[in-house]
Amino acid sequence: MDGGNVMIELEDLCVTIDDFRLEKITLSIAPGEYVVLLGPSGAGKTVLLETIAGIREPDHGKISINGKEMNDIPPEHRGVALVYQDYSLFPHMTVGENVEYGIKMHRIDPGTYQGRIERLLSDLGISSLRDRYPGSLSGGEQQRVAMARVLATRPSVLLLDEPFASLDPQSRNECIRMMQDLRDRRSITIVQVSHFRDDAYALADRSVVLISGRIAQTGRTDEIFRSPESRNVAEFTGMENILSGVVLDSGSGHSYLSTGIGSVLIPVVFPRGLQLSIGIPAECITIVASESVPDAPGKNILECLVRRVMCGRDTIIFHLDGPVPLASAIQRSDETAAKIQPGNRVFALFHPSDVLVFSGD
Amino acid sequence: MFLFLSWCAGGLLVALIILAAATVAVPEILNPGHLLSVAQEAGVIDSIVVTFAAGFVAVLILLLFGTPLAYLLARGRSRWNGLVESVIDLPLALPHTVAGLMIYLLFMIRGPVGMPLSEIGIIFEEAFAGIVVAMVFVSTPYYVNAVREGITQVPERLEYVARTLGASRFRAVQTITLPLSMRSILSGAFLAWGRAIGEFAAVVMIAYFPMVVSTLIYHRFTTGGLAESRSIAFIMLVACLLVFLCFRLVSHGWGKRHDRT
Numbered sequence: 001m002d003g004g005n006v007m008i009e010l011e012d013l014c015v016t017i018d019d020f021r022l023e024k025i026t027l028s029i030a031p032g033e034y035v036v037l038l039g040p041s042g043a044g045k046t047v048l049l050e051t052i053a054g055i056r057e058p059d060h061g062k063i064s065i066n067g068k069e070m071n072d073i074p075p076e077h078r079g080v081a082l083v084y085q086d087y088s089l090f091p092h093m094t095v096g097e098n099v100e101y102g103i104k105m106h107r108i109d110p111g112t113y114q115g116r117i118e119r120l121l122s123d124l125g126i127s128s129l130r131d132r133y134p135g136s137l138s139g140g141e142q143q144r145v146a147m148a149r150v151l152a153t154r155p156s157v158l159l160l161d162e163p164f165a166s167l168d169p170q171s172r173n174e175c176i177r178m179m180q181d182l183r184d185r186r187s188i189t190i191v192q193v194s195h196f197r198d199d200a201y202a203l204a205d206r207s208v209v210l211i212s213g214r215i216a217q218t219g220r221t222d223e224i225f226r227s228p229e230s231r232n233v234a235e236f237t238g239m240e241n242i243l244s245g246v247v248l249d250s251g252s253g254h255s256y257l258s259t260g261i262g263s264v265l266i267p268v269v270f271p272r273g274l275q276l277s278i279g280i281p282a283e284c285i286t287i288v289a290s291e292s293v294p295d296a297p298g299k300n301i302l303e304c305l306v307r308r309v310m311c312g313r314d315t316i317i318f319h320l321d322g323p324v325p326l327a328s329a330i331q332r333s334d335e336t337a338a339k340i341q342p343g344n345r346v347f348a349l350f351h352p353s354d355v356l357v358f359s360g361d
Numbered sequence: 362m363f364l365f366l367s368w369c370a371g372g373l374l375v376a377l378i379i380l381a382a383a384t385v386a387v388p389e390i391l392n393p394g395h396l397l398s399v400a401q402e403a404g405v406i407d408s409i410v411v412t413f414a415a416g417f418v419a420v421l422i423l424l425l426f427g428t429p430l431a432y433l434l435a436r437g438r439s440r441w442n443g444l445v446e447s448v449i450d451l452p453l454a455l456p457h458t459v460a461g462l463m464i465y466l467l468f469m470i471r472g473p474v475g476m477p478l479s480e481i482g483i484i485f486e487e488a489f490a491g492i493v494v495a496m497v498f499v500s501t502p503y504y505v506n507a508v509r510e511g512i513t514q515v516p517e518r519l520e521y522v523a524r525t526l527g528a529s530r531f532r533a534v535q536t537i538t539l540p541l542s543m544r545s546i547l548s549g550a551f552l553a554w555g556r557a558i559g560e561f562a563a564v565v566m567i568a569y570f571p572m573v574v575s576t577l578i579y580h581r582f583t584t585g586g587l588a589e590s591r592s593i594a595f596i597m598l599v600a601c602l603l604v605f606l607c608f609r610l611v612s613h614g615w616g617k618r619h620d621r622t
Contacts, residue, residue: 053525075524
C-alpha cells in the first residue's frame with residue numbers, strides 16, 4: 001500500500017491500560033477498505049478501536065488518519081465515529097435527538113440537516129421510531145439507530161465494536177446486509193471488531209487477528225482460517241488438531257516429526273532436534289473403517305478409536321482417541337463415513353502436504 | 362413474616378420521628394394564638410429568611426464547585442482519589458464544634474483566609490458569609506458523595522461516543538452525564554440544603570449573628586423558655602416539611618425525564 005493511498009496508518013503503536021498492553025501495532029488501511037479485527041476476548045481489539053478514536057492515548061507510536069498525524073488531536077476532531085457492542089444510545093434522548101446529536105455538536109445549520117436526517121432514518125427503516133426512547137427499542141432497532149447516529153456526521157472512518165454480537169439471527173443478517181451495502185459504496189473506511197468468522201467472511205476485505213495485544217496475522221479471511229501462520233492463530237480459528245513435536249529425521253523435501261500420535265511426515269525440511277508445532281485441519285483427516293492397515297502410500301496413517309460423533313449441518317465431526325485426541329470432519333454426503341459409530345476402530349489418514357507447520361511460537 | 366417484621370422495624374423509626382414532631386406540634390396547634398404571635402415576630406421571620414437564604418447560597422456553591430469534584434472522583438483513576446474522598450468525608454465524622462472551631466480559625470478576621478478577604482471587604486465573623494461558609498463545610502460530603510455515586514452509574518462509554526460525534530469533553534459531560542445524573546444532583550442538593558439549614562454548632566462559632574433558626578431556638582430556649590423556642594421549632598418543622606414535599610415532586614418529575622440509564 002503506497003503512502004498516498006492510506007486512510008488509517010498505525011506505526012509501532014503501544015498502549016498500556018492497567019496490566020494490559022497493546023504492543024507494536026503497525027497497520028495500514030486503505031480508504032474505503034473494510035477490515036475486521038478478530039481475536040479472543042481480552043486480545044485488545046476494543047482498546048485498539050478506542051485508541052484510533054482518540055479515547056485512549058498511546059504510550060508511543062503514531063496514528064495517522066487521511067495523512068494527518070492524530071496523536072494530539074482530540075476525538076471530536078478526528079472524523080472517526082465509534083459504535084459499541086451495546087450501541088451506547090443516549091437513554092435520555094429520543095431516537096431523533098440521538099441521530100441529530102452529532103450534527104448539533106458540529107454546529108451545522110439546523111435547516112440544512114433535516115433532509116439528511118429524514119433520508120437516513122428512512123434508508124435505515126427507522127422513521128417511525130423517531131419519537132421513541134432507546135429503552136423501548138429492540139436490539140436490531142437500536143443497532144440501526146446507532147448506525148444512523150454515526151452516519152449523520154459523515155465520518156471518514158467508522159469503528160464498530162462487535163456491532164452484531166447481541167442480535168438475534170434475523171436482525172444480524174439484516175445488519176450484515178446493511179453493512180455490505182455501506183461497504184460496497186466505498187465511501188467510508190470501516191474497522192470492525194468481531195468474534196465471529198462469519199462476519200469476517202461476509203464483510204471483510206481483509207482480516208487482522210489480534211492475540212494478547214499483538215497482531216498475529218493479517219490477510220484475507222479465507223487465508224487466515226485455512227492457513228493460520230502460528231499456533232495462537234490456529235487455536236483462535238478453532239483448529240482441532242494442533243500438536244507439538246521434535247524433528248527426528250529429515251530427507252529430501254520432508255521431515256519426520258515425533259509427536260504424541262507417533263511419527264508424522266511433514267513436507268518441509270527442518271534440522272534434527274528442532275521443536276515444532278503443527279496443525280492438521282480436521283477436514284483433511286479422512287477415516288477408514290478397516291480391519292487391516294489401508295494401502296495409502298505417502299500418507300500418514302494412525303489407528304484410532306471413535307470416541308464421539310457430532311453431526312453438524314454440512315459435516316460430521318469424529319472425535320478420535322489415539323495416542324493423542326484427533327478430530328476428523330467428514331462431509332455428510334460421504335455415506336461410508338456416516339455409518340461409523342462411537343466405539344468403532346478406524347484408521348485416520350492425512351497427507352503430509354495438509355500438515356501446517358507453525359513457526360515463531 | 363419477613364415483610365411483617367420489616368414493617369415493624371421500619372415502623373418504629375417512623376414512629377419515633379412522628380412522636381418527636383408531635384411533642385412539638387401538638388401544644389402549638391392547641392395554642393394557635395401564641396404560635397401566630399411568634400410567627401409574626403420580625404426576628405423570627407428574619408431568622409428563617411437568613412437560614413433558608415444561606416442554605417440556598419451554600420447549595421449554589423456546592424453545585425458550582427462540588428459537581429466538578431464529584432465528576433473527577435467518579436471518573437478519575439488517580440491513586441489520590443481515596444485520599445481526597447477521605448478528606449471530603451471528614452466533616453461527617455468530626456464533632457460539629459470541632460468543625461466550627463476549624464471554620465472560625467480559618468475565616469476569622471485574623472485567620473489565614475479571613476484576613477486577606479477582610480481587606481477586600483469580605484467579612485465572615487458575625488456575618489452572612491460566615492454562616493454560608495460553615496454550611497458549605499458541613500454539607501460538602503452529603504452533596505459530593507451523592508453526585509459522585511450518580512455519575513458513576515452513567516456509563517463512561519456514553520461520553521466516549523458523544524466525543525466521537527463531535528462533542529468536546531465539557532459538552533459531553535454537559536449534555537450526557539449531567540442530565541443522566543440529575544436525580545442524584547437534586548437529591549444531593551436537597552440533602553446538603555437540609556444539612557446546612559439544620560447546622561448549629563459550626564455556624565454559631567463563627568456567626569452568632571445574624572441568627573439562623575437553630576441559633577434563635579437555642580437563644581430563646583436559654584432566655585425565653587421552652588414555649589418560645591418550641592413555637593419557632595414548629596414553624597421550622599412546617600417550613601422544612603413543605604420544602605421537602607416540593608423537592609419530592611420536582612425530583613420525581615426530573616427523575617422520570619432523565620433517569621433512564
